[in-house]
Amino acid sequence: MRESLSLRLRTKRLQMIALRSVRKLLGLEKTIYVDERVSEYRTYWQEASRLIGAELHPLSDEFWEVRRGGRHTRIHIHNVQLNDSVVGALSSDKALCYRLAQEQGVPVPRHAIFRLSRIQRAAEFLKQHPGTYVVKPARNASAGRGVTTHVHTEKKLEKAALLASVYGEEFLLEEMIAGESCRLLFLEDKFLHGVRRRGVRVTGDGRSGIPELLQRQGFKNVTLDANAVLTLRAQGLGAESVPESGREILVRSLPAGEASIRELRTVYNEAITEQLCPAIIEEVGRVVRAVESRLAGADVLTCDPRKSLRESGGVFLEVNPGPGIHHHYVTPEDQRSHPVAVRILESLLREER
Numbered sequence: 001m002r003e004s005l006s007l008r009l010r011t012k013r014l015q016m017i018a019l020r021s022v023r024k025l026l027g028l029e030k031t032i033y034v035d036e037r038v039s040e041y042r043t044y045w046q047e048a049s050r051l052i053g054a055e056l057h058p059l060s061d062e063f064w065e066v067r068r069g070g071r072h073t074r075i076h077i078h079n080v081q082l083n084d085s086v087v088g089a090l091s092s093d094k095a096l097c098y099r100l101a102q103e104q105g106v107p108v109p110r111h112a113i114f115r116l117s118r119i120q121r122a123a124e125f126l127k128q129h130p131g132t133y134v135v136k137p138a139r140n141a142s143a144g145r146g147v148t149t150h151v152h153t154e155k156k157l158e159k160a161a162l163l164a165s166v167y168g169e170e171f172l173l174e175e176m177i178a179g180e181s182c183r184l185l186f187l188e189d190k191f192l193h194g195v196r197r198r199g200v201r202v203t204g205d206g207r208s209g210i211p212e213l214l215q216r217q218g219f220k221n222v223t224l225d226a227n228a229v230l231t232l233r234a235q236g237l238g239a240e241s242v243p244e245s246g247r248e249i250l251v252r253s254l255p256a257g258e259a260s261i262r263e264l265r266t267v268y269n270e271a272i273t274e275q276l277c278p279a280i281i282e283e284v285g286r287v288v289r290a291v292e293s294r295l296a297g298a299d300v301l302t303c304d305p306r307k308s309l310r311e312s313g314g315v316f317l318e319v320n321p322g323p324g325i326h327h328h329y330v331t332p333e334d335q336r337s338h339p340v341a342v343r344i345l346e347s348l349l350r351e352e353r
Contacts, residue, residue, distance in 0.1 A: 009119065037324075037326060038061060040326060041075075045064060045075055045341055048339060054066050054067060055067050062076055066345060066348070068349050072349075078325060078326075080295065083296075088321050090291060090292075091319045094139060094172050095111065097291060100287060101316045104286040106309065106316045107316065109177050109315050110174065110175040111174035112172075113172055113173075114171060115171075116162070116169055119158060122161065123157060130152075131176070132152050132175070132226075133174060134172075134176045135147070135160035135161055135163075135164050136148075136171065136174070137168050137170075138168060139170070141164075144263045145263055146171075146263065147163075147262070147264070148164070149176055149261045149262075150226055160262075163262065177234070178231040178234035178250075178303060179231070179301035179312075179313075180196045180198060180302065180305075181253070181317075182194060182195070182305055183266075183297050183298065183323070185325075186288045186293075187294070187347060188295075193328045193340060194275075194305070195269075195272060197254070197266050197270075198255065198269055198270040199250055199254055200219055200222050200252040200254075202214060203246065204248075204249060205245050206243075206244050206245035209240055210238075210239055210251060221257070224251075225252075227259075228251050231252055235250065235303055250304075269330060270330060271328075271330050275306055277308065280309055284316065287319060291321070293319055293321045295321065295322075295323065296323065297324070298319050300315065300317060301317060302315075325340045325344070
């Protein structure tokens with residue numbers, strides 16, 4: 001019976017991989033990933049080069065060399081010469097990064113790794129530890145690819161594991177933690193900038209319940225779905241709760257209208273550099289140092305960036321050693337107000353190449 005289950009899953013996996021290849025070939029995949037933002041990134045690096053008195057010389061459409069004086073550095077779209085291949089490989093191993101974070105005393109979700117061919121072990125784990133989970137590839141995946149949220153039944157687990165297996169045989173089953181997705185950008189052990197995907201927030205008045213607050217504060221089409229229930233519960237609240245006057249409540253960790261549970265890419269839409277408390281910056285910085293990443297976009301989940309992860313019930317998620325700096329240009333004015341590309345180029349050109 002186990003052999004027939006394994007054969008069925010392997011067959012489905014191959015079918016899924018083939019279907020994805022066909023969709024990509026036909027141009028049916030509309031998601032724009034960072035390696036497809038060539039023109040946008042050329043603009044970032046060109047403007048940054050101008051501001052620091054350097055020149056950008058194209059080596060090809062996707063490779064550029066920035067020169068200043070007798071020094072130069074090379075760039076491939078968003079990838080720069082700050083992290084080596086070992087840091088990249090280590091960062092892509094999610095379970096290893098979780099272990100390093102735990103060794104630094106930084107909270108991470110409860111998690112375990114399983115293979116598609118041994119999916120029954122994952123099902124047993126789900127029975128022993130009831131709750132809501134996320135299934136994602138154990139390594140070598142990013143931008144939401146292969147990720148499924150709100151997994152709590154064996155049937156959903158099988159579908160989610162199949163999707164994750166497109167990117168590798170092993171998948172990570174981790175507890176789903178409520179909170180907005182935030183990214184903290186670090187360069188040479190210094191925090192540069194923070195952004196988040198802002199969810200649905202309301203402010204209590206001491207008289208009204210959550211549904212009424214949503215209606216009054218411009219969220220008439222937002223319902224208390226599974227994401228909202230999970231998010232409110234993490235703050236000790238429910239649908240009938242009446243928040244005290246002035247208290248800001250995160251009702252959904254996702255923006256209004258965003259309801260996808262599979263391969264949901266994180267699109268950051270709000271800068272939170274000034275809101276982040278020193279404690280959360282210090283926590284995340286410890287993980288970045290443990291990974292030894294000189295340039296890193298570190299992702300966390302939290303309901304309140306003004307508190308440490310431990311205090312808010314938030315968790316560290318991952319380190320991206322080749323972070324997309326476009327995430328940090330939320331508005332057109334951001335290139336002038338916090339020139340991330342400038343800071344990176346200055347660091348690169350301080351070194352001999």
